[in-house]
Amino acid sequence: MAGLSAINPQFLYVCAGIFLFAIGLWGTWLHAHYVRKIISLNVMGAGVFLTLIAVAYRGENLPPDPVPHALVLTGIVVAVSATALALVIIRRLEDATDE
Amino acid sequence: MNEAASVVWVISLPLLGALLATVWRQRAATIGWISSALTAGCAVWLLWVVQHAGVQQLALGGWEIGLGISLYADGLAAVMVLMSSLVVLGCSVYARQYFRAQRQHELFWPLWLLLATALNALFLAGDLFNVYVTLELLGISASALTALGAKRAALRAALRYLVVGLLGSMLYLMAITLLYAAYGTLNAVQIAEALQVNPLGWAALLLMLAGLALKMALFPLHFWLPPAHSNAPAPVSAALSALVVKAAFYLVVRLWFEVFAPLTTPLLANVLGALGAMAVLWGSWSALRAERLKLLAAYSSVAQLGYLVMFFPLLMVLEGEARHWLFGAMVLFALSHAFAKSALFLAAGILMQYAGHDRIRELSGTTQALPLTTFVIALAGIALVGLPPSGAFLGKWYLLDAAFKTGQWWWVLVLVAGSLLATAYVFRLLGHAFGHLPAVKRPIVAATQEMPALALALLATFGLGLGAMSLWSWLAHTGTGAGL
Numbered sequence: 359m360a361g362l363s364a365i366n367p368q369f370l371y372v373c374a375g376i377f378l379f380a381i382g383l384w385g386t387w388l389h390a391h392y393v394r395k396i397i398s399l400n401v402m403g404a405g406v407f408l409t410l411i412a413v414a415y416r417g418e419n420l421p422p423d424p425v426p427h428a429l430v431l432t433g434i435v436v437a438v439s440a441t442a443l444a445l446v447i448i449r450r451l452e453d454a455t456d457e
Numbered sequence: 458m459n460e461a462a463s464v465v466w467v468i469s470l471p472l473l474g475a476l477l478a479t480v481w482r483q484r485a486a487t488i489g490w491i492s493s494a495l496t497a498g499c500a501v502w503l504l505w506v507v508q509h510a511g512v513q514q515l516a517l518g519g520w521e522i523g524l525g526i527s528l529y530a531d532g533l534a535a536v537m538v539l540m541s542s543l544v545v546l547g548c549s550v551y552a553r554q555y556f557r558a559q560r561q562h563e564l565f566w567p568l569w570l571l572l573a574t575a576l577n578a579l580f581l582a583g584d585l586f587n588v589y590v591t592l593e594l595l596g597i598s599a600s601a602l603t604a605l606g607a608k609r610a611a612l613r614a615a616l617r618y619l620v621v622g623l624l625g626s627m628l629y630l631m632a633i634t635l636l637y638a639a640y641g642t643l644n645a646v647q648i649a650e651a652l653q654v655n656p657l658g659w660a661a662l663l664l665m666l667a668g669l670a671l672k673m674a675l676f677p678l679h680f681w682l683p684p685a686h687s688n689a690p691a692p693v694s695a696a697l698s699a700l701v702v703k704a705a706f707y708l709v710v711r712l713w714f715e716v717f718a719p720l721t722t723p724l725l726a727n728v729l730g731a732l733g734a735m736a737v738l739w740g741s742w743s744a745l746r747a748e749r750l751k752l753l754a755a756y757s758s759v760a761q762l763g764y765l766v767m768f769f770p771l772l773m774v775l776e777g778e779a780r781h782w783l784f785g786a787m788v789l790f791a792l793s794h795a796f797a798k799s800a801l802f803l804a805a806g807i808l809m810q811y812a813g814h815d816r817i818r819e820l821s822g823t824t825q826a827l828p829l830t831t832f833v834i835a836l837a838g839i840a841l842v843g844l845p846p847s848g849a850f851l852g853k854w855y856l857l858d859a860a861f862k863t864g865q866w867w868w869v870l871v872l873v874a875g876s877l878l879a880t881a882y883v884f885r886l887l888g889h890a891f892g893h894l895p896a897v898k899r900p901i902v903a904a905t906q907e908m909p910a911l912a913l914a915l916l917a918t919f920g921l922g923l924g925a926m927s928l929w930s931w932l933a934h935t936g937t938g939a940g941l
Contacts, residue, residue: 372638379627379631382627383624383627383628386620386624387624392616392620395620396620399620399623399624399627402624402627403627403630405631406627406630406631406634409631409634409638410634410637413634413637413638423641425524425637425643426634426637429586429633429637432586432590433589433630436590436593436626439597440593440596440597440619440623443597443600443601443619444616444619444620444623447600447604447612447615447616447619448616450604450612451609451612451613451616454607454608454609454612
């Protein structure tokens, strides 16, 4: 299969990233439970990060582009902090006794 | 001192304040209002610098553009920074009294100053990725502040607010990824120069618009706004309604008219305008039916943001001088709403502290008990309806004028219906407030709470209305950025 070997790995990674992003979007929108929404958001984030990493690839013998990698790092930090905050609020909500 | 320093100070002063307030908890309130006062002073300085020395562009730490953090201050950005700093200052003075003897006050100040930092950094970001970071900072601090309400309803609203905010940012980040893949840069000016009309650009534009529409609560994505804005503590509600949604709107303006200028079409603008029109009608109708004052104020925000989006289809078809003036009118409308809505929420907070509730039906006698607060509500109402001499009146007048000039008369119908509904909800509120109360209690309300609300309401009505001309002509001619 000559055609198959022509498929560029970078293209596959980008497709996988967009697929994860779409699944995450779907999950965030449709799941009712907030823990599931948070997990879906993280799946969405993983999709974006995968796409960014694939974008950084510049060719066989070239070093990857560092800028998208820096963006991924920043993005992960943000995602972790936001997830932590969301989980704290979910726990507070479960402990809250009023109403 | 170096002129460009003003750009840095409006971001670093509140950040410094946030750090100090975290470390030095007993003095958090003092640190809070002092640093917001200093920030407001720097914002005035920034406006002066932009007015006299032109657009300020700064690459932090000497890193070349494309790698480091670049800041960009033109007239629009400077005006937005000044607006947000003034609202933050007003709310800070108010919050000192509001949180007195409350457990949350030590938690409030660091988050509050972080919110101010994020807002100013967002208005001045010259780089699409910095915009993402500031958006996240804004969303996280805003939802943590909402959660300070501590009731179940507030926690639930904060959680939904956080999730919606994160979803919006993720859509935005994906759009950035696509743009970086295509053009190899994230600098707004460089992307604007390189942008081509192709499916990838379209995908990026639509993802960004969807994400920001979610964050600015554009109809039908407004579902999260009323619970979040009505359950937060009063100064937080004021900032959320006046500033945080306005930040997303500011980004839409920047992206639409500058970065994505070649891609935007009248068709897409009409879709946005139609959503805005529905927001005006639905938001005003819901505000009229609201049982609680804070809910009324929150729904009225949905409507007011709708008006702002209705400017888009008219701006697309106008050209030259008329377009610049209409753009100025849109900014004036946004500023006017910011001051009026923050004043209304602060007044609602005073009412809640006094009466223990904000149920509109049971507000009778407020006038006798709290004359100044009622006056603030009336002034804010004038600005929300768009009566002269408020800034909103001038904004609406130009919208009306442009709608007739371009033959798009249907927007006028929405404008009239929305204004009538707004009149109805403001008068319903005032009608209840002026109701007779047999025994007049003498309330103890600190002047430091009523005065900031009054100052903001006066800015919205008389300040912007009467002082509009110089600001407006400047905005119309030099204030707008590269694309206009």
